Amino acid sequence: MITDVRQHYRFDGEKFARSNLVETGQLFADVYCFEAGQSQPPHTHDGATKIYYVIEGTGLFTLGPDERHVSAGGFVCAGPGQVHGVSNPGPGRLVTLTVMAPNPNK
Amino acid sequence: MITDVRQHYRFDGEKFARSNLVETGQLFADVYCFEAGQSQPPHTHDGATKIYYVIEGTGLFTLGPDERHVSAGGFVCAGPGQVHGVSNPGPGRLVTLTVMAPNPNK
Numbered sequence: 729m730i731t732d733v734r735q736h737y738r739f740d741g742e743k744f745a746r747s748n749l750v751e752t753g754q755l756f757a758d759v760y761c762f763e764a765g766q767s768q769p770p771h772t773h774d775g776a777t778k779i780y781y782v783i784e785g786t787g788l789f790t791l792g793p794d795e796r797h798v799s800a801g802g803f804v805c806a807g808p809g810q811v812h813g814v815s816n817p818g819p820g821r822l823v824t825l826t827v828m829a830p831n832p833n834k
Numbered sequence: 835m836i837t838d839v840r841q842h843y844r845f846d847g848e849k850f851a852r853s854n855l856v857e858t859g860q861l862f863a864d865v866y867c868f869e870a871g872q873s874q875p876p877h878t879h880d881g882a883t884k885i886y887y888v889i890e891g892t893g894l895f896t897l898g899p900d901e902r903h904v905s906a907g908g909f910v911c912a913g914p915g916q917v918h919g920v921s922n923p924g925p926g927r928l929v930t931l932t933v934m935a936p937n938p939n940k
Binding site for chain 1: 835836837840855856858859861863881883887889897902904907909910911913931933935936
């Protein structure tokens with residue numbers, strides 16, 4: 729499939745929104761859209777890798793024991809069992825391309 | 835790991851250049867950098883999914899029977915066994931974030 733990621737931006741005033749681009753037997757790719765103040769709390773995945781590429785804005789990422797601001801062009805990779813999360817301190821919106829393998833939905 | 839993708843741009847006058855961001859047991863993520871006129875010829879991967887996110891420039895992507903120009907913000911997913919390739923018609927450079935799962939190198 730071929731698409732433009734910007735066509736999949738979707739924001740929700742209640743909580744950060746995930747917009748799926750693709751799911752295969754090997755991975756999923758989502759667009760995560762965060763209004764200012766929204767977050768994905770720190771969590772882990774056994775046996776899976778998740779990556780975030782920051783398309784727009786700046787996120788405050790948790791990765792293991794670290795917290796770091798990551799802006800557009802930044803890349804974060806959480807390996808199996810590694811604690812990870814992200815919040816949008818604002819004032820702008822935050823958009824990430826988020827990929828996880830293997831795909832827990834398949 | 836956390837990094838800025840732009841720090842990994844590497845161009846090679848001879849052929850398109852791959853710059854690895856991360857490898858885990860589940861996936862690899864590379865930055866592919868194409869000078870004008872360079873290409874990754876169409877090919878397939880059995881049992882693996884590859885995605886391309888276009889960071890800069892415009893690529894002419896082959897995906898199965900289709901050919902399509904895809905510019906910055908565009909996303910291409912080739913599923914298992916699906917023919918895929920990309921060329922940079924120029925005149926500018928082309929940069930993609932490229933992810934493949936599972937990781938054939940692990």
